[in-house]
Amino acid sequence: PIPIVHWDDGTCSALEEGELPLVLPEVQDYKPFSDGQSPLAKAENWLLVKDPKTGRTGRRETNTMPQWAGSCWYYLRFIDPHNQDRGWEAELEKAWMPVDLYVGGAEHAVLHLLYSRFWHKVLYDLGFVSTKEPFKRLFNQGMLVSYAYKNERGILIPLDEVEEDSSGTVRHKGDGEILERITAKMSKSLRNVITTDDTVEMYGADTLRMFLMFMGPLEAMKSWDSYAISGVYRFLKKAWNYVDSYLEGGCLDAVPEGQEQRSVTVLLHQTIKKVSDNLDGLRFNTVVSTLMEFLNGISNERVCRSTLEKFVLMLSPMAPHLAEDLWQRLGHTQSLAYEAWPEYDPAFLKQDVVTVVLQVNGKKRATLEVPVPISADALKAQIIEHMAGTNYQVSDGDKFITVFDSATKAPKLVNVIRSA
Template sequence: MERYNHKQIEKKWQDAWEEKGVFHASNDSEKPKFYPLVEFPYPSGHGLHVGHPRSYTALDIVARKRRLGGYNVLYPIGWDAFGLPTENYAIKHKIHPREVTKENIANFKRQLQSLGISFDWSREINTTDPNYYKWTQWIFIKLFEKGLAYKNKMPINWCNSCKVGLANEEVIQGKCERCGGEVVRKEKNQWMLKITEYADRLIDDLDTVNYIERVKIQQKNWIGRSYGMEIDFPVADTHLTVFTTRPDTIYGATYMVISPEHPIITEKASMIENLEEVMAYKEEAARKSEFERTEMSTEKTGVRIKGIPVINPLTKKEIPLFVSDYVLMTYGTGSIMAVPGHDTRDHEFAKAFDLPIVEVVSGGNVDEEAYTDIDSGTLVNSDIINGLDVKTAKEKISDYLESIGIGRKKVNYKLRDWVFSRQRYWGEPIPLVHCEKCGWVAIPESELPLTLPEVDSYEPTDDGESPLSKITDWVETTCPSCNGHAHRETDTMPQWAGSSWYFLRYADPSNNEQLASKEALDYWMPVDWYNGGMEHTTLHLLYSRFWHKVLYDVGAVSEVEPYSKRTSHGMILGENNEKMSKSRGNVVNPDDIVEEYGADTFRMYEMFIGDFEKSVPWSSQGIKGCRRFIERVWKLKDIIKAEDYYSKLVEVSVHKTIKKVTEDFETLKFNTAIAAMMSLVNEFYDAKGITKEDYKTLLILLNPVAPHVTEEIWSIMDFGGDLNEAKWPEHDESKLVEKTIEIPVQINGKVRGKIVVAADISKEDIIIMAKSDLIVKDMLDGKEIKKIIYVPGKILNIVV
């Protein structure tokens, strides 16, 4: 019996697939198209661990199934290769980031190819390739021309370790998402992208796509659209404007709070009696990240601003004004009316500073347990809206505030404009120059790509400026508008730039005249199914939707949304049930698994390990079980039978399995699909035989999960052509109903056993089945059969 040797089989078929271009998609096909997409990897020096391929394998299963189902499938891959980790590694080891990137990509590619994932390698892209980032720069110019890219001095999140500005989304619990270093607030001139201009569309268009609900909710919450009012509170000889979604609670506003960055501190400095104390607090707040400032569990701090009286415009009472870091200048107006009776943070602050707490919504308890988010109840202690329910009170007070000229209805967003520039070397150069006469001017498209110059040192500078700023002969240039003296922008784009449109380039990756041809984009877009991590929901996913909408507005694409469907997967944890990391010592290298057990076993276990959408721990024992199953499939060759009754015996199970596997592959229920195939294989062994047709069906169903071994068996059995050219099986609804019966087997009139057979089995077939039964076989051993009586569907009697 030929032994299953995964090392020989897998390399053989990987080479054959690529040589024949089996997985190369066509831009000119009469087949229906299917474009599945996974988030292209950042090629780090550590290589893949077993958690990374989970998403790739899942959509590979769907891609392979769809090809067998007659689809023209584009399943592409590339490299998100600009960014800080590579640059930091290069600095540490004193080599060029380009060389680090090249080595990392080679290793990642080797690993991915060893897993037999059916990527179309002919469309491989790399964000650091000038032929690619030429179009990233082109898109930036379009953003600039539309007024969506602007430079602004503002407080930003600054990573002291990376020496770079970060978007809010890149700060995780007060730490840099990339290096884990401390993040502080710092004022800096930065390029910004006006994503806020697209806030409504980014929310509203979620109704047009098939995203899992948790993705939609997370995007909506991050954008944070809220409807409310701006209300003016008299302050000295001016006013402070607040934004609130609960104007009905204005009678409960017993103090006001402003952000440490609020301009009134400077404007009214001469009136502030404790200015030194206020300024000291402002400096202290600047050392905190936005996360630290807004964390609910953080102790509330602040300073009362003395000398500036504030009036509640409806109660006419003077209320104290505080400065506190839990109020952000980047949200709303940078000042709030504090209603401690019905807001968590306000309540905590009022308790800390012994401030009045007034209940204005009945049922709105002011104890430590329940006093927030009062959306129902009756207004109390609220003059003109007393006794009204919340909804009616909101409408009445809003109309009243508008009528007296101190209130305006307003839509507000939590979403902030995207901080887009980095003071680092390893990124796309921003294709703009600054001219004293003309201001910021885009370079001509004919000069794209603007490539990175060679540098002696690409380390970040001590003053926080880009290393490019030191290269005088690159910086000094001519203004494209007036031919006068100009300076190039020396900041580079963040890593998110290249990943915000890469899915479009796959449609036409070699095009030198456009980011992709209209014909290719119209054929392939939108992406039919995009799977990725939940951690990218408010980063890449939001950013790329924004860029795509801009490209739609400038006529570069025909679809409003880039992705029709978005799903997400859970992590694979270490065997200790913790997140895999080198520091925890629980990382499993896929190379080791492929070497010992094979890629097919690895792929199967990744999908069989548990619910795809949930995190699950790795198990060394589980991987062994999947290997044993593949070996059982391999050995089915040894019990091939020609008799049709073997097929009839398992007919119902075969059709049930076809139906289940077909449905489960399309709904990410890979573990139950594999379990169904395992059960079917058990039935084949129980029947002690399998027909060629049933074997073919099993191999096709299993092929998307274990492509190498199934191709090899198909070839050995000479089933015709390659398996990847076969047709996906269809179940027959009429054969899903159980049609087997249990027949007693008698010998000389006494029941000696029972066999399960197809209801319409012939006399010839049931005799063969009876004789193969172990008990009956033993009792007939050495005896001469004189007569066989079969009453269809009732009994079989063998006379000896």
């Protein structure tokens, strides 16, 4: 309720601080009056008041504050939620504000984001907060859409009445009519809502969580594909089996600390840096692909126990349940949530040798390890020597197109266009 009293003499006043909070009365009938008055106007014992000091009478304000009145400053109350004397302590507000990241849909620009900024600026003008703006950074996540189907008359067909044959043609299960597939926002009206319960039942919550992050950039609109989720499920199963193979009863023994292959150590530290940077940048799809590349890179190698632990820690934001289970199976009694995030050693980010993919006329024909840095002439000479004696010999007269890694500036692919 709004703690204002409208007096019969035409004035109005706010309740004294000692009279707060103003508690809503019990109302039996919530239907508004025909003239639009609030249902609170029916609670006369609560509605009608008399000033004990002056004897004047009045009516309480019957309009109520909308839900925004609470949700517009909840981030401030989170700072000091148990304070019974005030909304928050000033020192705590100064220590915690402003909020580092605000994630919400684009529609928030004219809804919650707008309202909360308005409230915050009023609070700033009144001296209750120390920052002019409540949020440091805004991020608009993309929308998850799904397929919907309609017949030639434009009538929407429920998903459970649709089947797709081996050729990709979509038909109505009942009469076999060919249907048009469209992509649209999930809604009951389009009958294309995907229930997560079935997905979790089939693949588990971690698979669903990781798949949602892997579908594409967080800010992009993404189409749900029930078939594609199996790829993430296979990756998590592979991750589980690989770590489990080093545990008691497994078929592999961990390498003593400091004795694993240098290539494994280099890959680990490169992965830690990539995953850390991409998490900070909210590039979750790249986090997942980097973890997949790491697991592929060590699948045929022996690693030490600390490498397994760091891999599990990096996996935990994407697949918390599986990672927590693996962490305990690795012998830890405390949750990995309390563990420090892995750190990379910059010394291992400097590459002495890189593998270059060699293409001839646009098709991959070989790979070649070369030292870095390497000049264009030296790289060309090594490629010519490497391809000599094969069916794809190249010469100095051919055109060499080199693609470089954007981060390390090392060559990663050379396409040779052979002269006629």
